[in-house]
Amino acid sequence: MKPPPFEHHAPRDLGEALDVLAEVGPHGKVLAGGQSLIPMLNMRLAAPEHLVDINRIASLATVDLSAEGVTVGALARHSQVERQAGHPLLRQALRLVAHPVIRNRGTVVGSLVHADPAAELPAVLALLGGTVRLARLEGSREVGAAEFFVGPMESAVQPGELAVSAYFPSLPARSGTAFREVARRHGDYALAGVCAMVTLDDDLHIAAARVACVSVGPVPVVVDVGGLCERRPASTVDWAAVAQAVREATEPEDDIHASAAYRLQLVGVLAEQALKDAAREAARPWGSDPAGT
Template sequence: MKPPPFSYHAPASLPHALSLLAETGSDGKVLAGGQSLIPLLNMRLAAPAHLVDINGITELDRVDTDATGVRVGALARHSRVEADPAAAAAVPLLGQGLRLVAHPVIRNRGTTVGSLAHADPSAEMTAALALLGGSVVAASTDGERTIDVADFFVGPMESSLRTGELLVSAHFPRPPAGSGTAFAELARRHGDYAMCGVAALVTLDQDLRVCAARAAYLSVAPVPLVLDLTEPLAGRPPGTADFAAAGRMTRGRLEPEEDIHATAEYRAHLAEVLTARALREAAQAAIRTSLDPAESAREGAPT
């Protein structure tokens, strides 16, 4: 399989890249890791007249951690983000999700921000950003704008990114103090997109009782879906919390679609089971990090 003809551009600076995107408009496509774009080109599912390769813009290859969370630049590879110790300590969910992304060879080339720009509702990073209430920064010749995650994903493979804009970074906020996170998913084969996946966040109060619980879902809705599951767990220590009830609550609030990989009923069943599992693991992580704050670094560290 070969891609359709296109003009190739390799800007060495961000202003040059933005100028090219403004000039090419809807005929231009950004190339970063290429792990989603190149297969689409080869299968003739996309046919842009221009490719703007941003790999020469070194300022976009960065992972920065501060008191607010982790900011990932547009050229930071999945593997770099996954292996970053400061990012693992601040936002363990990043490492927990990234280790489930495809295979190491894909993570060595694919970019975290590129995955978000692709807006696939079956991708781990879209769910992670949604669960944490993160944001992205889009740049164009008109300047920069910050887009909250709730406004960014608007449909399957569709975002609110405008023609001529480049997604330059994503911000993953630190979870609240006393929180733990976990990822659980099931795929037909290791490395495939999940038939259903759940990212969970549980927060404990000073008495180590659940005060908040949320979960984000892969492969069950057109966009990353986040549910508040605090009600059946609130006020209980993790050891007696009814995580199965939270799973049942989830099943009643989802309307997954059927496809060649799984029936809607099976996806709903997976959502129930994986929700209980992910919440339980997140609550256990919350206990560990509450008792030993240094444990958060180990929660997200690569294994």
């Protein structure tokens, strides 16, 4: 299959890219990794008049680490971020993304902008309370994860804007994370998935616990379950009851891949497993340092 006709633009710096995006407005699409956009073009699910290819803008291919978190540029590939970021939850999620060939080309920021509710990275950004920086000719703005994911396959990026980076905050000290999902085949989008973060206090009692779920709502579903288990040792928590609260917070739908009832059952099982795994990781002697390394 072949894509519909379009005009190709290849800006060589950010300013030029923003000029082009301002000019083409809603008639343009940004090409970075292309692992979602190219299939959509070939299947005629997208038909932009202009394709703005940002692959020549080397300044966007960055992974910047600090004690506060990881900032990922718009051209940083999945595999690059997995190698360089040093963030436990990001690494856990990226290992579940498709296959190595896809991860070598696809971009983290592109996955966020694509906003597929079955994808892993939107759930990670939502769980961590991260942000996406959007730039346009007039300036830039930071959009939090809660506002960035508007609906299925719909993000807060407006015509004329370019998502230039995403920020993933570091984990608090004594935190553990886990990502569990079920897919029909390795590398497929998940029928349901859960990423979890558990933080312990100085007495190794639970101080906080949150999960983000994929494939069970139009956007990543974040559930704070700390109130059901905080100030208690992990070994005394009824994780099945906590997982039931996660299940009740989701509203999966039927589709050709799985029924809503099956997804509802899956998300409860996966939430229990992921929370147990995260609590176990948090209790390890080395724990997680504030930089999440």
